[in-house]
Amino acid sequence: MLYPIIALLLGFIILVWSADRFVIGAAGTAKNMGMSPMLIGLTVVSFGTSAPEILVSIMAATTGAGDLAVGNALGSNIANIGLVLGMTALIAPLPVRSKVLKQEIPLLLAITLLAGAVLYDLYLGHIDSIILFLSLIGCLYLFTRFQRNASDDDINEEEEELPELSTLWAIFWLITGLLLLAGSSRLLVWGATEIATTLGVSDLIIGLTIVAIGTSLPELAASVASALKGHTDIALGNIVGSNIFNIAAVMAVPGLLAPIALDPMVLWRDYGSMLGLTLLLVALAVYQRPPRISRFEGGILLTAYAGYLALLYNMSV
Template sequence: MLYPIIALLVGFIILVWSADRFVIGAAGTAKNFGMSPMLIGLTVVSFGTSAPEILVSVMASTTGAGSLAVGNALGSNIANIGLVLGITALVAPLPVKSKVLKQEIPLLLAITFLAGGVLYDLYLGRIDSVILILSLIACLFLFTRFQRNASDEDLTDEEEELPELPTSWAIFWLIIGLLLLAGSSRLLVWGATEIATTLGVSELIIGLTIVAIGTSLPELAASVASALKGHTDIALGNIVGSNIFNIAAVMAVPGLIAPIELESIVLLRDYGMTLGLTLLLALLALVQKPPKISRVEGGLLVTAYAGYLALLYNMSI
C-alpha cells in the first residue's frame, strides 16, 4: 500500500500548488483582457478555488468511482463549515456582513435544499446534474446583481488583489496549472481508491474524509492566513461561495459523466450533516448582535465535525 499512499500525498501537494497557479494565471489573463476585478472575483477566482474538487470529481467519475466524487462534494462542504470556518473562528471571531447574512447564506440554504431534492431518489443522473448546473448559472446571475446593488464600501472590501503578470506569463500559468490540476487529481483518485480497496473501506468514505479534507486545504490555509492578518470580514463569504460551487458544480459532474445510484446512507447521514451544518451556520450568524461567529461557536463547529468523523469511523468498522 506504500505506492498508493505516496500517490495520495504527492497528489495533494501538487493539487494545492497547481490550484494556486491556475487561479493566478486565470485571473491575470482575465485582467489583461479587460475584465473588471469584481467580475474576476465572482467567476474566475470562485471557480479556481473549487477547481481541485471539480477536477477530482471528473477523474473519479471517468474511472468508475462516482461515489467518491459525490463524497468529495458533500464532504468538502462539511469540512468547509465544520473544519475551515471552525478553526478560523478559533483564531479570530468572524464578523458576518449583512450582505452575506441577507443574500449569500439564504442562497446557500436554497442550493442545499435543492441538492436534497435531487438526491432524494438516491439516483444522480443527467437531468439532476443539469438542474444543479442551471442553479449555478442562476447563482452567478444573482451574485452579479448583488454586486451591482452593493455599496462602495462593500465593493472596496471585497475587491480581489489581482496579480500583475504579462499576458504571456499569465497564459503560461493558466495552462500549466490546469494540466497539473488534471494530473494530480488523477493521481490522488488512484491513490485514494487503491487505499479504499486495500483497507476494505468504501470509496464514499474516502471521498468524505481524506479527499474532502485534502481538497479543502487551500480554503483552510487562506482563511487562517487572512484571520492572522486581521482580514476576517471576507472569510465567511468565501466559504459560502465555495460551498455553493461544490453543490452546484462539483456534485453535478458525476451525473453528467456517469450517472450513479447512491446508498440511502448518503442521504440520511452525509447530506443530512451537510444540511445540518449549513442550518447551524445560519443560526449561529443570527445569534449575536452584531452578527459574528465567535470562538465558542467556532469550537462548536469543530466539535460537530469531529463527531461526524467519529460516526464515519464507527460505521466503517
Template structure:
C-alpha cells in the same frame, strides 16, 4: 498500499500548488481583459478554490467511481464549515458585515435543500446532474450581476478590492493559467487513483474515502485562504470563501457525477451525510445572523469543530 499513499500525498501537493497558480493566472488574465476586480473576486477566485474538487469529482466519475465524487462534494462542504470555519473562528472570531454574504448564506441553504430533493429518490441521474450544472451557470450569472450592483462601501467589496493580485502581463497570465490547469489535472488523476487503491486495500467504500481523506485534502486551499484572511482582518472574505466554495460544490462537484456517470446514491448519503451537511449549514446561519453583533465567536467555532470531529469518529467506527 505504500505507492497509493504516496500518490495521495503527491496529488494533494500538486492540487494545492496548481490551484493557486491557476487562480493567479485566471484572475490576472481577466483583469487584463477589463473584468471588474469585484467580479473577479466573487467568481474566478471562488471557482478556483473549488477547482480541485471539480476535477477530482469529474475524473472519479469518469473512472467509474462516482461514489468518490459524491462523497467529495458533501464531505468538502462538511469540512469547510466544521473544520475550516471552526478552526478559523478559534484563531480569530469572524464578524459578518457584508450585505452580499447576508444574501449568499440563505441561498446556500436553499440550494442544499433543492439538492436533497433531487437526490431523495435514491438516484443521481443525468437530468438531475444537468439541472445542478445549470444552477451553477445561473449562480455565476447572479454573482456577476450582484458584483456589478454592489455598493462600494460593502465590507466584502472593500476587502476584495484591497486584496488584489500583483499586475502581470497577458502572456505570463496565460502561462500560469495553462500550467495551473495541466498540473491540476495531473494532481487530480494521481489523487483519484491513490484514493481508490487505498479504499480497496482497506475494504471501505469509495464514498467513505471521498467523505474523509479526499474531502479534507481538497479543502486544504480553503483552510489556508480562510485562516490567512481572518488573521489579516478580512472576516468577510474568510466567510465568503467558504460559502462560495460550498455553493460550487453542491451545484458543480455534485452535478458532475450525475452527468458523467449517473447511478444510485448510497443510502448513507441521504440518511447520514447530507442531513449533517444541512445541520451544519443551518448552525452556521444561526451563529452568523442569529444576534447582534453578527459574529462567529470562539465558542461557536469550537462547536462547529466539535461536530466535525464527532462526525469523523462516527465514520471511522461505522466504516
C-alpha cells in the same frame, strides 16, 4: 500500499500549489480583461478554489468511482463549514457582512435544499445534473446582479492582494495551474481508491474524509492566511461561494458522466450532516449583533465536524 500512499501525499501537495497558481492566473487574466474585483471574487476565485473538487470528481466519475465523486462534494462542504470556518474563527472572530448575510447565505441554503431534492430518490442521473448546472447558471447571474449593486466597501480584499501580472504571465499560470490540477487530481484519485481497496474501505468513505479534506486545503489555507493578516471579513464569503460551486458543479459531474445509484446513507447521514452544518452556520451568523462567528462558535463548528468524523468511523468498523 507504499506507492498509493506516496501518490496520495504527492497529489495533495501538487493539488494545493497548482490551485493557488490557477486562481492567481485566472484572476489576473480576468482582471486584465476588465472584470471588476467583486465579480472576479464571486466567480473566478470561487470556481478556482473549487477546481480541485471538480477535477477530482471528473477523474473519479470517468474511472468508475462515482461514489468517491459524490462523497467528495458533500464531504468538502462539510469540511469547509466545520473544519475550515471553525479553525479560522478560532484564530480570529469572523464578522458577517450584511451583504453576505442577505444575499449569499440565503443562496447557499437554497442550493443546499435543491441538492436534497435531487438526491431524495437515491439516484444521480442526467436530469439531476442538468438541474444542478442550471442552478449554477442562476447563481452566476445572481452574482453579477449582486456585483452591480455592490458598494466599493464590498470589494473582495483577497483580490486586491493579487500580484500585478502581465496578460502573458497570467495566461501561463492559468494553463499551468489547470494542467497540474488535472494531473494531481488523477494521482489523488488513484492513490485514494487503491488505499480504499486494500483496506476494504468504501470509495464513499474515502471521498467523504481523505479526499474531501485534501481538496478543501486551498480554502483552509486561504481562510487561515486571511485571518492571520486581519482580513477576516472575506473568509465567510469565500467558503459560502465555494460550497455553492461544490453543490451546483462538483456534485453534478458524476451524474452527467456516469449516472449512479446512491446508498441511503448518502441522503440521511452525509447530506443530512451538510444541511445541519449549513443551518448551524446560519444560526451562528445571525443570532449575535453585530452578526459574527466568535471563537466559541468556531469551537462549536469544529466539535460538530469531529462528531461527524466519529459517526463515519463508528459506522465503518
